[in-house]
Amino acid sequence: MTESFPRQQARTRGFRLGVPRAFQVSPDGARVTFLRSRAGDDPVTCLWETDVATGTERLVADPRSLGADDEDLPPQERARRERVRETAAGIVAYATDRALTLAVFALSGQVYAVPLGPGPLLGSGPLLGSGPLLGSGPREGGTAGTAPRLVPVRGPALDPRPNPAGTALAYVHDGALRVIDLATGQDTVVAAEGGVTLGLAEFVAAEEMDRSRGYWWSPDGRQLLVARVDESPVARWHIADPANPGKAPVEVGYPAAGTANADVSLLIASAPAGEQGPAGEPAPATPAGVAGWDRAAFPYLVSAAWGTDPLIVVQSRDQRVMRVVNAVTGQLLREDTDPNWTDVIAGVPAQLENGDIVWTGVVDDTRGLIVAPADALATAVPVTPPGLQVRAVLGTDGDEVLFAGGMESTELNVWRYGPDGLYAVATKSGVHTATMAGGTTVIASRTLASSQVTVRLTRPGGPADTGVVVGGIASLAEEPNLPAPAPRFLHAGPTGIRTAVLLPSWHQPGDKLPVLMDPYGGPGAQRVVRSAGLYLAAQWFAEQGFAVVVADGRGTPGRNPSWERAIAGDFASGILEDQVTALGAAAAAFPELDTSRVAIRGWSFGGYLSALAVLRRPDVFHAGVAGAPVTDWRLYDTHYTERYLGDPARNPDAYQASSLMDDPARAVKSVIRPLLIIHGLADDNVFVAHSLRLSSALLAAGYPHSVLPLTGITHMTSQETVAENMLLFQVAFLKQALGIEASPRD
Secondary structure, eight states: OOOOOHHHHHHHHTTTOOOOEEEEEEETSSSEEEESSTTTTTOEEEEEEEETTOOEEEEEEHHHHTTTTTTSSOOHHHHHHHHHTTEEOOOOOOEOOOTTOOOOOOOEEEEEEETTTTOOSOOSSSTTTTOOOOSSSSSSSSSGGGOOOOOOOOSSSSEEETTTSSSSSEEEEETEEEETTTTOOEEEEEEETTTSSSSSOOOOHHSSSOOOOOOEEETTTTTTEEEEOOTTTTEEEOOTTTTTTTTTOOOEEBTTTSSSSOEEEEEEEEEEOBBOOGGGOOOOOOEEEHHHOOTOOOOOOEEESSSSSEEEEOOOOSSSEEEEEETOOEEEEEEEEEESSOHHHHHTEEEEEOOOEEEEEEEEEEEEEEEEOGGGGGGGOOOSOOOOOEEEEEEEETTTTEEEHHHHHHHHEEEEEEETTTEEESSSSSEEEEEEETEEEEEEEEEETTEEEEEEEESSOOOGOOEEEEEEOOOOOOOSOOOOOOOOEEETTTTTTEEEEEEEOOOOTTOOOHHHHHHHHOOOOOOOOOOOHHHGGHHHHHTOOOEEEEEEEEEEESOOHHHHTTTOOOOOOOHHHHHHHHHHHHHHTTTEEEEEEEEEEEHHHHHHHHHHHHHHHHOOOOOOEEEEEOOGGGGGHHHHHHHHHHOOEEEEEHHHHOTTTHHHHHHSSSSSOOOEEEETTTSSSSSSSHHHHHHHHHHTOOOOOEEEEEEOOOOOOHHHHHHHHHHHHHHHHHHHHHHOOOOOOO
């Protein structure tokens, strides 16, 4: 019997298992390292290396051979994985030296090091030059069959990263940043202070700024730029486990809108020189200086990068001003302002070999790439053409920049800019990302032709120097037990809302279908893109008898800055109106859509939008499923919420207009629509308080509704049985609510 799609999707973690990722290329372009599990149903991620010339893959490290218990994670590592939405196990992150001859990674709070490439064995002395190898049986991985070695760090250890030369590695233990010499085993504290954390990212940096690290090595390995995080000002919230009343609640710091953030500063610490402290304890390294900027006016540390000098990006609390600052001298290199907010762009600042700084800037509603010397950065203008929206800087290679962007929001292309100008790297219709070094470019692509990821390795040459394909890296992901998604795209309404419509594979022309709106619909995420793999769940819902409509309304990324800023001060009215407009346009284009039976489902912001739809527009939406919804924006975090709605003390009307808490009393006087609320009780991003307060307001207003609490589940819902049955539960609820035959189809 063929396995059901819900079960297969849950078992394969959304078909992400077996997909290669986290590519790094050696400086000579000869080797590529990456992460991938052994199969599409294997949750344990391994570290691999491939030879570009021969295409030979080598298993560098398999956690199973190391005996690591991935269930026994330090709380900080578990929280980090939640922030980056990591659902796999095993080696989910790794770091290398500059030459890509050493890789280090953490497993269950322990640190392992393994040689890479064809060079000599790592180091010498007691740590890496002698002692028994870990594991048993055939040695897989490492140079000349060398297996990963356990590094005797103090545990639990977090975020290990080698210095550029690969002779030492830094890590965080018990709130302190330490460095261990890989030849001697000497372990030294380089930054420590009671009551604060050194070397880790705070909550809003990891959740909202895409900064999941808190320290950076200098290029010469002599210093480290270290984030100092004092969470004492942050309000304490508690996550209880009602299913286990004998278990004490977990206390977490959560900076809700309008409340205090963590106090973040920087110091520059010297790498250890090898001296010993009292009783043989390695002496703390002396800080070389404190990185300075106007922290009162710019409390957010957005990103950092170390080129010739350490560069940092800081942002004002209202996010309307962003600065690039030299962390050593305090020199202001550039200041960008926006009447609404400035954007956090991944990969910047970066610095090229010639000293030029890579940045982005907005001119005439286009975010373009900026490459300029430090003394000209303040007034530099984009080097990319109007209309080419730069979404992220993917990396640099010598004096060249690799970046992602596009002219059309449903596609994400890759481009290269350097002394010879601008070149296309991957511009075929689809979603692409890449990394490069030493003339080798690794391109990962998703298109509408297949749900699989295709990974190509290219070298210079070909038409317009777009590169010659010299190999690839296989994806081992499973093929879905599902008809291939065939989204039909349209631009809805006068603003051209990007919309996709999916019909059942068995549908006959002329047969009416109930409609399921399936949006995210808010800032920070797109759903309407030209990648078949992103429509698998939507196609499964279509196979259950729905016409599924996915729409990216105003506020969603990818189109242009003004489209994203159209929601400033209001999460509700315009965003909801765009879903109604997209539904009308889809019904006009596809007469099969029965607008007398319309449901809506979503998760996180999409869950908020679903509840908003049935409460405020019951004339359009006849049933809703709200998963992990934000119901009162005063309960969501500072950096995200204040960016769009401002300070709740100064702009209370925006919070009131965007809140769901008063809607039940108004809605009950109109038409009551079936509403299912789903929420994980262990969610530390959107706390379950959101759903509980909405449920209380609904009950007080006499509004019938259903609540599905998920015991022990966080915002990701990655547990197999929960992920599987949530899909089945939702489709059963929606069919009952709309009066549809309940028998499932696969």
